[in-house]
Amino acid sequence: MFGMELRHYATGADYLIYGVDPEWLRRQGNLMKLWEKQVYQLMHAQGYLVFQAHPFRPYILRCNPKYIDGIEIYNGKCDKKTNAKAALWAIKTGKLVSSGSDFHTPAQLARGGIITETPIKNNKDLISTLKSGNYKIIETY
Numbered sequence: 001m002f003g004m005e006l007r008h009y010a011t012g013a014d015y016l017i018y019g020v021d022p023e024w025l026r027r028q029g030n031l032m033k034l035w036e037k038q039v040y041q042l043m044h045a046q047g048y049l050v051f052q053a054h055p056f057r058p059y060i061l062r063c064n065p066k067y068i069d070g071i072e073i074y075n076g077k078c079d080k081k082t083n084a085k086a087a088l089w090a091i092k093t094g095k096l097v098s099s100g101s102d103f104h105t106p107a108q109l110a111r112g113g114i115i116t117e118t119p120i121k122n123n124k125d126l127i128s129t130l131k132s133g134n135y136k137i138i139e140t141y
Contacts, residue, residue: 001120001122001123001126002020002021002022002025002123003016003017003018003019003020004016004017004020004025005017005053006031006032006039007032008032008033008034008035008036008039009032009033011035011036011061011063012059012060012061013036013052013055013060013061013062013063014052014053014054014060015036015039015050015051015052015053015063015068016050016051016052016053016072016098016100017043017048017049017050018048018049018050018051018098018123018126018127018130019046019047019048019049019123019124019126019127020043020046020048020123021046021123024046028042036063036064036067036068037064037066037067039067040067040068047127048127049069049070049096049127049130049131050067050068050069050070051068051069051070051071051072051095051096051098052068052070052071052072053072053075053100053102054072054075054077054078054082054086054102055071055072055085055086055089056078056082056083056085056086056089057075057077057078057082062089065093065095068095069095069096069130070090070095070096070097070098070130071086071089071090071093071095071096071097071098072086072097072098072099072100073086073087073090073097073098073099073137074086074087074098074099074100074112074137074138074139075099075100075102075112076100076101076102076103076108076111076112076140077102077104077108078102079141080141083139096130096131096133097133097137098114098130098137099112099113099114099137099138099139100112100113101113111138111140112137112138112139112140113138114129114135114136114137114138115135115136115138116129116134116135116136117134118134
């Protein structure tokens with residue numbers, strides 16, 4: 001399955017887009033020029049989900065919660081304290097949650113993700129599962 005992380009030129013916030021189709025993405029031009037509200041509306045028009053990635057990592061700005069569906073509460077490059085802040089923010093804002101490895105080096109391979117009882121075979125399954133909250137967050141420290 002294809003996914004993406006996006007940072008706007010105008011902000012220091014990173015976004016995870018779930019459900020995105022590569023063919024659709026190729027036709028969009030430079031999404032980094034759009035503001036968070038525009039990206040949120042564009043992604044929702046396609047049925048995609050928008051999560052803020054690693055919102056408490058140094059130099060990352062938290063986005064407006066109105067323009068995200070969820071928050072990455074475990075990031076493989078962040079420490080426990082940083083991830084705990086993200087989890088509290090997700091609870092406070094009532095957002096969906098996700099977990100990611102943030103795989104940039106071999107040591108970060110498969111440090112995050114989700115465990116489901118129902119197989120995820122395509123983006124539709126992924127979106128449905130994320131919306132349901134019926135999964136377990138993988139955290140490895």
